[in-house]
Amino acid sequence: MTTKQSAAAFQNEPFTDFSAEVNKQEMEAALRKVKGELGRDYPLWIGAVKVMTEDKIVSINPGDLDEVVGRVSKATQDLAEKAMQAALLAFNSWKKVPAVERAEYLFKAAKLMRERKHEFSAFMVYEAGKNWGEADADTAEAIDFLEYYAREMIRLSETNLHRPLTKLAGENNRLDYIPLGVGITIPPWNFPLAICVGMTAAAIVCGNTVLLKPASVTPVIAHKFVELMEEVGLPAGVINFVPGSGSEIGDYLTSHPQTRFISFTGSKEVGLRINELAAKTAEGQIWIKRVIAEMGGKDGIVVDETANVEEAAKAIVVSAFGFQGQKCSAGSRAFVAAAVYDQVVDRVRELTQQLSIGLPEKNFQAGPVSDLGAYNKILDYIEIGKGEGRLIAGGAKAEGNGYYIQPTVFVDVDCKARIMQEEIFGPVLAIGKAADYQDAIAQFNDTEFGLTGSFFSQDEDQIAYALEEMHCGNLYINRKCTGALVGVHPFGGFNMSGTDSKAGGHDYLLLFTQAKLSSRKQS
Template identity: 75%
Template structure:
């Protein structure tokens, strides 16, 4: 029996991937959906029952993590926990799972994807128009509420000013509104996220130069202006801490190698992007840019299932590579059988 704990930001896609991977590997699961998105999970479970999945294979267990999460993770019959969410919650799950409960006969396995502080690096030889577009898309798509969101832009000093100018223009051109009308910018998820993001914007105003956004946005909901803060030091809080909102920090690199150093100066290691026309720099980055998913001349969000197995290093999780063939092995137990004739 495994515990599947999906996130709210991709309430169907990630839920389906996490759950079906465990099931096709031969397990039964308890699905504990994120508190903001229980209905989609309930409908998914209903659908699985309608298509013939036997009763008891998927078990829907809604509730606050603070009320039921520790019980599910700590139960002696829990064999594994598959989790996608924040670093803090993931580390708590990992710590709790490592403790042996009375009656437990196995070491619990934790499969975790815990977020990131991802970045787009722009080299001096890059196509600045493409890079600027990718920075805006990576930072503000879904209001930055993605673990892969590019919340840092690290730009070579030779093209820093022109890239920053283009990003400011493109950011200010974004139009906010209701998601059901497919506006470029919608609200953030809830009051707690709203308050946290606005607090980080105030922190950022003291750590850099506000060049776009920086305030609440109009609308009947938790709307925040897409915000760009320039000239930020690499060790600033908005360059180090996951904000999970529409806030982009801009940092200037002295040269390409320095840009890579800034990129790696984080406890996370999920996604990254490099814009360059220098093949030698791609080869350098392959070995030295430390992220589970690295993209060249492409934005750092939008991994394609079956093409870009997803998962990161360090505090971004267990590098589980969801969407890849090896992912299923995480929900199975290897056994060697031999016979002598």
């Protein structure tokens, strides 16, 4: 791929239509291929050295607990320190590689990932419990991030050509965006390829080197990404792969004096701890560490008196139960104006009860939740919900040799209830009645989070009110509150939802760079 081609206009990767027989057969072939690779052992990557440790993270298929997806070597503090030194060494040369050349590695990786799209998706079917459509969207987003950030880096490197500084007679001035240094990337398990790729690619294309600490629930798919980057020729040490315990190596690396930034996506509690640790200056540290954090949400859909009831109900169900509600953007709350409340509730119940539950490999609509900890936590919240609202769907475990839970709906729930306020991260929806659209928006805003939201209405004045008053980072009108597309819907939220770092947006790479002005007097 030439630089001219690389700098062409960005276009999102299309989703696969699995109703087409040829696509269905290709996905089934990929699942068979990947199934034959399950149960393998995977090493750490420290510079150019692959390290196999005795202690391993065992990745289990959450939809079939008898199936081991892989055994991934687990880093100790000593190995994490070696990875840090490898990253520091690699940074000395990587930061000098021209931006266009760094971008080419991402373009090459995107090309290979596109060619093997179904294989990457198949690993997430087995490891993350995603059905075909959810896995395919995850892989498509990963491809989008690679290409979008590559083009953004080229754009930033040409800033002086396209957005020149104000001229001053007798001086030549330019502004360059230079890398920060060594960073720690800590992606989540729910988008184990897309967000892992996006966070890591953004950091390295800017000239930084990273220590990638994947989520312990989904380390195999992260390893597949690192393998891909080696295949495209990325220099050793630019990405160092160090799975391990958050309390052992996560805290250690966050507190390390040579860590320049931490890029994190996950829970509010972990994000706040990272922010606290990063704020403390370690001995020998000569900078203020930068934290880029997306920490979850308690998102909701508001339905006013004029809304299309059918479209609103469909959006509520898709937003609440897509990937079992395990999205930081999931619509786990709905606030409905009294005039249409009963109609919306009845239709939501009908649509929820129609969802099929089963093995992701067989492409059921609803699959398992991530692991035993999440399974028990969600079931506990369902019991809490039975005391806070009226149960109209689900409310129990579902059949299967995995972490299956029925999609669950509670109605007549007060906005102060725990299931309205606390992030459950599972297939649990709470619906509350509002007097009117203004009351519904006030209830929507009554949360410590502020990530995504939707407003359903056919009244332009009420839509204008919602656009002004609903406090969240991504607000959608008359559509679901999940499904942000790279470059189309820059993603990030307010308050306890994080640092409002807009992933997939024009300002995102600035978080991984620092601006350096050079001024030269003309002779």
